[in-house]
Amino acid sequence: MSVVQQSFATYKENNTIEDGDLVVVYLARENMSIIRIKDGEYFNCKFGSYKHSDMIGLEYGTKLGSNTGRGFLYLLYPTPELWTQVLPHRTQILYIADISFVMNFLNLKPGMSMIESGTGSGSFSHSIARTIAPTGHLYTFEYHQERVNAAKKEFEEHGLSHMVTLQCRDVCKDGFNMENKVDAVFLDLPAPWEAVASAKKAFKQDKIGKICTFSPCIEQISRTVTALSDNGFVDIQMYECLIRFNEIRVIPMWTIEEAMEKQRAIEKKRKRALPRVLREPAAAADEQEEEEAKKIKIESADDSNVSSAIGTPSSTTGSEMDEGVQVKSETATPSVPSTPILSSETASPSTSSDPRERIDPKNVMVTRLPVEQRGHTSYLLFATFTPATQPPNLTQQNAAKKA
Numbered sequence: 001m002s003v004v005q006q007s008f009a010t011y012k013e014n015n016t017i018e019d020g021d022l023v024v025v026y027l028a029r030e031n032m033s034i035i036r037i038k039d040g041e042y043f044n045c046k047f048g049s050y051k052h053s054d055m056i057g058l059e060y061g062t063k064l065g066s067n068t069g070r071g072f073l074y075l076l077y078p079t080p081e082l083w084t085q086v087l088p089h090r091t092q093i094l095y096i097a098d099i100s101f102v103m104n105f106l107n108l109k110p111g112m113s114m115i116e117s118g119t120g121s122g123s124f125s126h127s128i129a130r131t132i133a134p135t136g137h138l139y140t141f142e143y144h145q146e147r148v149n150a151a152k153k154e155f156e157e158h159g160l161s162h163m164v165t166l167q168c169r170d171v172c173k174d175g176f177n178m179e180n181k182v183d184a185v186f187l188d189l190p191a192p193w194e195a196v197a198s199a200k201k202a203f204k205q206d207k208i209g210k211i212c213t214f215s216p217c218i219e220q221i222s223r224t225v226t227a228l229s230d231n232g233f234v235d236i237q238m239y240e241c242l243i244r245f246n247e248i249r250v251i252p253m254w255t256i257e258e259a260m261e262k263q264r265a266i267e268k269k270r271k272r273a274l275p276r277v278l279r280e281p282a283a284a285a286d287e288q289e290e291e292e293a294k295k296i297k298i299e300s301a302d303d304s305n306v307s308s309a310i311g312t313p314s315s316t317t318g319s320e321m322d323e324g325v326q327v328k329s330e331t332a333t334p335s336v337p338s339t340p341i342l343s344s345e346t347a348s349p350s351t352s353s354d355p356r357e358r359i360d361p362k363n364v365m366v367t368r369l370p371v372e373q374r375g376h377t378s379y380l381l382f383a384t385f386t387p388a389t390q391p392p393n394l395t396q397q398n399a400a401k402k403a
């Protein structure tokens with residue numbers, strides 16, 4: 001067993017995995033789990049079976065291949081950020097965008113004392129503890145007994161219990177029962193306005209402090225603003241923190257000439273595929289050709305959202321990204337990727353008459369927003385606690401000295 005208890009608030013000096021340690025096993029960004037290393041046990045995943053004993057003695061961060069040769073995983077040190085991604089959800093939790101924003105706006109630093117309620121799944125508690133360590137203290141309140149028990153166990157197992165005091169208490173009804181003690185307060189409660197007056201008493205009365213409440217509905221914000229204002233808090237501000245992911249992709253960027261060549265080839269192929277009766281007499285064939293060409297243009301424009309785009313369902317590979325051909329032009333929207341038929345090394349666009357023949361467009365790197373965006377989580381309301389009696393300013397101090 002590890003001699004020194006692992007802590008989420010610091011890294012281990014030797015950075016080595018020992019029997020009894022927690023390890024975050026990373027297979028992919030969306031596929032991580034946390035395990036406790038125990039000699040004789042196995043970690044099983046789609047890549048095969050990994051012996052815990054093979055992990056003991058390795059450095060955190062090691063990339064470990066499976067004995068089946070089918071894949072690999074990373075063995076990571078458990079940090080608050082990773083814990084937020086792997087923890088068992090007992091409630092809604094705070095994620096890293098809100099966590100980092102709130103910690104910054106509360107000016108959290110090592111050595112600070114802070115109140116948090118409710119504890120919930122302890123997602124935010126872990127980040128707070130790491131930030132105010134080693135000398136700070138977190139007072140966290142939760143009125144649901146089972147959640148209290150689970151969080152208490154986790155704080156102990158994660159080497160945080162010496163700096164976290166967890167109480168089972170309804171803070172809206174019974175308050176925090178703390179006076180002149182903390183630098184910051186964070187409330188993730190359904191009715192935070194009911195805890196504002198008690199939070200005010202808990203602030204160190206001779207220092208400026210910060211409070212933040214986290215509420216999904218604007219009505220909750222409205223009531224909390226009133227409570228904050230009534231209790232003398234100043235500098236009341238509200239924010240919403242939204243994460244916007246961008247995918248980076250490489251797409252082929254066709255020249256106008258290549259695109260026109262491809263269009264001609266597609267039209268030719270379409271014409272060949274028409275029933276004979278429609279191709280003759282010549283006039284009918286011309287008419288049909290015109291119709292087809294129009295149809296292709298409309299389909300392509302709809303698909304690709306690119307003014308000069310071409311391409312039909314029959315010319316694509318079936319990938320979800322196959323949406324016609326990107327053309328280098330003023331009006332092209334490079335953020336819409338396309339995957340036309342993959343190119344071969346040698347074929348030249350100008351000699352090809354078959355749309356399935358391969359041509360070599362240049363590649364270009366673009367970003368685009370994925371279809372699904374994570375939307376609103378909650379509003380963040382911040383306010384400042386100011387001491388009732390301000391410390392004397394320089395003029396007052398000088399006047400006092402002279403007197």
Ligand SMILES: C[S@@+](CC[C@H](N)C(=O)[O-])C[C@H]1O[C@@H](n2cnc3c(N)ncnc32)[C@H](O)[C@@H]1O
Nearest residue numbers: 093094118120121122123124142143170171172
């Ligand atoms: C959304 S969760 C908090 C999640 C937490 N911020 C996290 O990141 O894991 C809200 C918690 O507040 C607790 N709660 C609600 N009202 C409370 C009250 N009056 N006193 C104490 N806890 C309360 C709930 O039981 C719940 O666990």
